[in-house]
Amino acid sequence: MRLGLDYGGTKIEGIVLGPDGGERARARVPTPRFDYEGGLEAIRSLLERLEGEAGGRIERVGIGVPGSVDRATGHVSKGNSTWLHGRDLRGDLTRVLDRPVKIANDANCFALSEAVDGAGAGAEVVFGVILGTGVGGGIVVHGRLVEGVNAIAGEWGHIPLPAPLDDERPGPLCSCGIAGHVEAWLAGPGLAADYARRRGPAAGEAPKAQDVIDRVATGDPVAEETLRRYEERLGRALAVIVNVLDPDVIVLGGGLSNVSRLYETVPPLIRPHVFGDRFNTRLVPNVHGDSSGVRGAAWL
Structure with missing residues (x-):
């Protein structure tokens, strides 16, 4: 066992x-x-x-x-x-x-869990994504975790947001101290902060990411606009992963992975930024939910 x-x-x-x-x-x-x-x-x-x-x-x-x-x-x-x-x-x-004990980053454990017997089971190359209070990632190839010589493989949250628009420069400050990183835009606090910026200072305290998602469902136009910008940025950021890694499947985890429309809206937003004539990478929700990380640790 x-x-x-x-x-x-x-x-x-x-x-x-x-x-x-x-x-x-x-x-x-x-x-x-x-x-x-x-x-x-x-x-x-x-x-x-x-x-x-x-x-x-x-x-x-x-x-x-x-x-x-x-x-x-x-x-x-x-x-x-x-x-x-x-x-x-x-x-x-x-x-x-x-x-004996093996140890790994928790996002790597998530990716391994979903690659072994989750949403990416049977795929040759799986990229696991965490969209939560931070943005993380993990790479599994032929069932084996890829950590890299610097032990940072998959850390796509700490690359600059690709092809930034004029109003996205220099971008918000990331948790690592550098402005404009993917994590600063696509983590839950980044989504909430983007909504607050659009609402303006008179709107009061910034809501949490889930509050913004809930307001989309009630027809709040600013929340809808914020989520559309989030989806477009997510498409750009994941296109970099596709161009570099070309995974069979990208599995989303973390709280924002529960936004069901992402699996319909984001793939068409990835496609224009992908090199070549084909785009067959699947974007899917995780199978094991909050258990993925601990299951992946067991598979180490």
């Missing part, structure tokens, strides 16, 4: 998968925030609990974390769980759990 762990900022979730990929047990505990040693103990205790529920020894452990994971050292950086930065998480968990 194998254990997947999703080490988030507020919770640590674990899932046990059998050899057939079927779920044997699942549990979650609160994350001991800013307590590195407490996190190790929470994971050790969670593994013991899940072994008892699954009825057997867990031989393999994979863990997904926010941020960049150094392939050589296993150290985590650039994530919002700052207490993990610079620590030998892989080595420490291997010691505490007394078994």
